[in-house]
Amino acid sequence: MAAPKVYPKKVNIIVDIESLDTAHNAAIIDIAAVALYEVEGLPRYFNVKVKPSQYLGHTAFTANNATRDFHEKQNPGYLQECEDQGLTIQEAALELFSFMQSYNDVFELHCWSQGKDFDFPILSNFMKVAELDVPWNYGKVHCLRDFVWMNPKCRIHPTPGSVKHKALDDAVFEARQLHEVLQSNSWYQRLMS
Template sequence: METQKKQIDLEAMVDIESLDTVELAVVFQISMVIFSPTEEVPDLYMNFYLDIDEQLDNGRTTSKSTLEFWNSPENKPMLDKAISIINESEVRSNHSMHATAFTIAENINTINRIYGYSNVNFNIVAWWSRGNFDFPILNNLFRQVNMPVPWSKHCTIKELRTLADELGVPKVESEVPHNGIHDCKAQIKTLKQCRAKIARWKAMEASVLGKEVDK
């Protein structure tokens, strides 16, 4: 008799680094941390650096203010690192928009094989941090290379900043600001603090209601 494998809820925190703030922005880093909110499985890290020149050739945009931000002394090393990784790659085409979009889609669509479970509950919640920023830009990038947006089928999209603001939970600062993976990890910590606060409220509410019933 085959043992039934347990279902595991998965969530993803997504972060991008771009050279503009509009939907057609050049994106030079896409990061995603897929995690179990109950910590039943190890986190899975996905980190992609995209070819900037290819995107410019295809009409994606930069802005003066964003370029000034990335050329500041504290932020320039992150942009330089991304450019260096792409320029030194043995197969530069691996960093193209299409190759990156394809890899992300493949990883999301085969996530249960990545984790080694055949019965994963994959109604994944995809979180992002900054209002109408990350996902509209990513959606536009996928459309530009004529690929379906992978999270439109499998995912519930939620936004972290509004949740944290409403709960009065300060954001956890990233250990390496504007590094996608580190930003995702900090945002996951913020999300967990939000959920812990909600859990405390629910426990207090249950306690009060229980006392009223006893009366």
């Protein structure tokens, strides 16, 4: 008989977004989240695109041509991909809420992003407009960029073939960075379990 799996009390979710502006109320076109470790019965990866056309005439969100041009230059056809595969604002927000809440129901949820002062205010506005509560606690939102910077031995490079500035590829890379830092120091391992 196999021994039951034992999980830590805390779960780390890495979040990445792509938006059409850099303001706190930027229009989001791509959201991804990756759980640091696989948990039986829960999805490890989350990715949803939002139709850019959802934002036309919407006063709660901003978009600018420079950011649109940036995305088209980085990933030609990306905006059309988001339009073709994307959900409505409400549908995408509900999907994100459900993914995060599935972990929040079982664990103490900790969220990470490359710039917590960028991603989470934008996501908070997105959730507010969709009339949903944010499924994270602000005291448990962390900046991965600072964490990696404080650990210069952590030098992970993107996986060959991954595409920068696509939310899921970026979130997977960032999860690998967080994993490397946590594995490099037993103090971090105790802190995050």
